[in-house]
Amino acid sequence: MxxxxxxxxxxxxxxxxxxxxxxxxxxxxxxxxxxxxxxxxxxxxxxxxxxxxxxxxxxxxxxxxxxxxxxxxxxxxxxxxxxxxxxxxxxxxxxxxxxxxxxxxxxxxHKVFRFAARAIRQMGGITFEREYDRVIKVTNNYGKNKRIAFAEDYDPTADVVRKIWEKFGPVDVICNINPNGRPTSGAHSAAEELGTKILKLGETMSVISKR
Known part of the structure; x- marks a missing residue:
């Protein structure tokens, strides 16, 4: 045991x-x-x-x-x-x-990632692929691909952003899935430096839907 x-x-x-x-x-x-x-x-x-x-x-x-x-x-x-x-x-x-x-x-x-994954999976007109519990790939009707990582932290910091990038590689969006969370200014700066964005779930779904 x-x-x-x-x-x-x-x-x-x-x-x-x-x-x-x-x-x-x-x-x-x-x-x-x-x-x-x-x-x-x-x-x-x-x-x-x-x-x-x-x-x-x-x-x-x-x-x-x-x-x-x-x-x-x-x-x-x-x-x-x-x-x-x-x-x-x-x-x-x-x-x-x-x-x-x-x-x-x-x-x-997994209850931490369940709501966000289900919300995105149930969007109309996309294909959904799960690379990890916290990393997905989606393709919309216009052929646009997005690689998205979930950050469950309450207030994601620059360190959280960099660790996701180091562990899972480049992503188009880091989605802060904590409904009460708010990414810090340092997280936004780190994301910009890496060429990505850190967004809330609703914002992430809007990005997925764009042409």
Whole structure:
């Protein structure tokens, strides 16, 4: 059992609304009153790629959810696509516990990025490709392509902008998806220096739609 699975069990034990049992290795079953049980694989990986996602699913075909326990765990797009094709939910520990209580663990996706990704995906006249949990490519009806990174920080700084660029490469837009957030002046300056923009979700959707 990894440290992540141990922490997950400890955190659940401190709650009164849900419970969990260790099944084997890093697989646990979560329970809540009047909700379907959820079998979850708890991963301590820094990133979850296609091969690792496939290995988790193959080792325990009955799992409902794969949890990336580390706060900054990065999910690769092909891993997300694979898990969704197998009706396996994916995301953070907070996503897992919320999905248990909502009764939709098999369909759940990372709660931090879910709203923004869904809003863009449901726009008319675009194609949507997920490179990572927080990086997407979209093409509109006019053939215009945009590579967009999500920044969940409350007030993104210049350092946030540069780290996104260093980790994921050039993007056309950095989208601040925190509804109450406001990018700092330093973030705007850093984005301009890099030849990109940092925008809110509504502004990002307007950019996507342009000719």
């Amino acid at each position: 990894s440290w992540a699975t141990n922490y997950a069990l400890e955190n659940i034990a401190e709650r009164g609304d849900i419970s969990a049992d260790l099944i084997s290795d890093n697989v646990i079953v979560l329970k809540a009153d009047n909700k379907p049980d959820v079998m979850a694989y708890i991963s301590d990986a820094h990133s979850i790629e296609y091969n690792s996602a496939g290995a988790m699913a193959a080792s325990h075909p009955e799992i409902d959810f794969v949890c990336g326990y580390r706060k900054n765990c990065i999910w690769h797009g092909d891993a997300i696509t694979y898990l969704k094709s197998q009706s396996i939910g994916w995301g953070s520990f907070g996503t897992l516990t919320s999905a248990l209580l909502d009764g939709d663990a098999n369909l759940a996706e």
